[in-house]
Amino acid sequence: IAGVGTLTIETRNIVVDEACCMTHEEWIPGDYVMLSISDTGCGMEKKILDHLFEPFFTTKELGKGTGLGLATIYGIVRQNKGYIDVDSDPDRGTTFRICFPGIPAENRMKSRDIREKPASGTETVLLVEDEQSILKLGKAILERYGYTVLAAQTPAEALDLAGRLRGAIHLLITDVVMPQMHGRDLQKKIAEFCPAIKTIFMSGYMANIITHDSALKQDVHFLQKPFSVQTLAAKTREVLDGSGATG
Structure with a gap:
C-alpha cells in the first residue's frame, strides 16, 4: 500500500463443496477455518500471480528480496493440510485466503490428552x-x-x-x-x-x-x-x- 490504505483481516468457518473444488483442483470438500487478509493497495497483474508462490520469484530489486517469503508460507499451509488462494487486480488491491481443516472441539481434547x-x-x-x-x-x-x-x-x-x-x-x-x-x-x-x-x-x-x-x-x-x-x-x-x- 502506497501512502494511506486499508488492511482488513477476517476469520470465519466455511464449507468447501464440490463446486468450489471444481475450480480448485487440490482442494478437498469439508469444513474449514478461513483466514482472509485484504488490502487496498496497487494489486498485481496475472503474469505475477502465476508465479507468486514459486521459490526465488521476486519483483523486488536485486538484493532487496529473496523470493522465499510466499513460497515458505505456501509450504507451511500445505504441510498443515491447508490451502491458500489469492485474488488481485491492478489498482484494486489483493486478498489472500488461507483455509485450514476444521477440527471438532471433542477431537482437539482427545489429541491433547494422548500427547x-x-x-x-x-x-x-x-x-x-x-x-x-x-x-x-x-x-x-x-x-x-x-x-x-x-x-x-x-x-x-x-x-x-x-x-x-x-x-x-x-x-x-x-x-x-x-x-x-x-x-x-x-x-x-x-x-x-x-x-x-x-x-x-x-x-x-x-x-x-x-x-x-x-x-x-x-x-x-x-x-x-x-x-x-x-x-x-x-x-x-x-x-x-x-x-x-x-x-
Missing part, C-alpha cells in the same frame, strides 16, 4: 539463532527438559564457546541462514573442536527450498520454524539418541 511428553536429557546443547526472541525461547524450552544450553546469537559467539569447551558439547542446533555465516559452514568449523557433535539445522524456509540453493545436504536433521515445545524437545531427543554425527 506424550518427549523424553528429557542432561546433555549439553549449543543453540545458535540470530533472532533474540527465538534464541531465548529455544533456550527456555530445552532447559525445561533438563539440557544444559549454551546460547549464541552469532556464529562468532558459537565458535568461541565451542573452542573453549571443545568436546563437551553434544548437540548443535543452528539456524541455516544467518548474516555472518551459513549454518552448514558453522557446523563444519565447530566439528573441528567437537568431532562427535550432532547437528540440527533449523529455518523458517522449507527444507526443500533450503537444500535447493545451498550447501545443505538432503539427508540432514532439519527443524522447521516456527516449532512447538513438543517438536523441539522430541527432535532434540531423537537426534541425540541416533547413531553417528551429522556431517
Whole structure:
C-alpha cells in the first residue's frame, strides 16, 4: 500500500463443496477455518500471480528480496493440510485466503490428552539463532527438559564457546541462514573442536527450498520454524539418541 490504505483481516468457518473444488483442483470438500487478509493497495497483474508462490520469484530489486517469503508460507499451509488462494487486480488491491481443516472441539481434547511428553536429557546443547526472541525461547524450552544450553546469537559467539569447551558439547542446533555465516559452514568449523557433535539445522524456509540453493545436504536433521515445545524437545531427543554425527 502506497501512502494511506486499508488492511482488513477476517476469520470465519466455511464449507468447501464440490463446486468450489471444481475450480480448485487440490482442494478437498469439508469444513474449514478461513483466514482472509485484504488490502487496498496497487494489486498485481496475472503474469505475477502465476508465479507468486514459486521459490526465488521476486519483483523486488536485486538484493532487496529473496523470493522465499510466499513460497515458505505456501509450504507451511500445505504441510498443515491447508490451502491458500489469492485474488488481485491492478489498482484494486489483493486478498489472500488461507483455509485450514476444521477440527471438532471433542477431537482437539482427545489429541491433547494422548500427547506424550518427549523424553528429557542432561546433555549439553549449543543453540545458535540470530533472532533474540527465538534464541531465548529455544533456550527456555530445552532447559525445561533438563539440557544444559549454551546460547549464541552469532556464529562468532558459537565458535568461541565451542573452542573453549571443545568436546563437551553434544548437540548443535543452528539456524541455516544467518548474516555472518551459513549454518552448514558453522557446523563444519565447530566439528573441528567437537568431532562427535550432532547437528540440527533449523529455518523458517522449507527444507526443500533450503537444500535447493545451498550447501545443505538432503539427508540432514532439519527443524522447521516456527516449532512447538513438543517438536523441539522430541527432535532434540531423537537426534541425540541416533547413531553417528551429522556431517
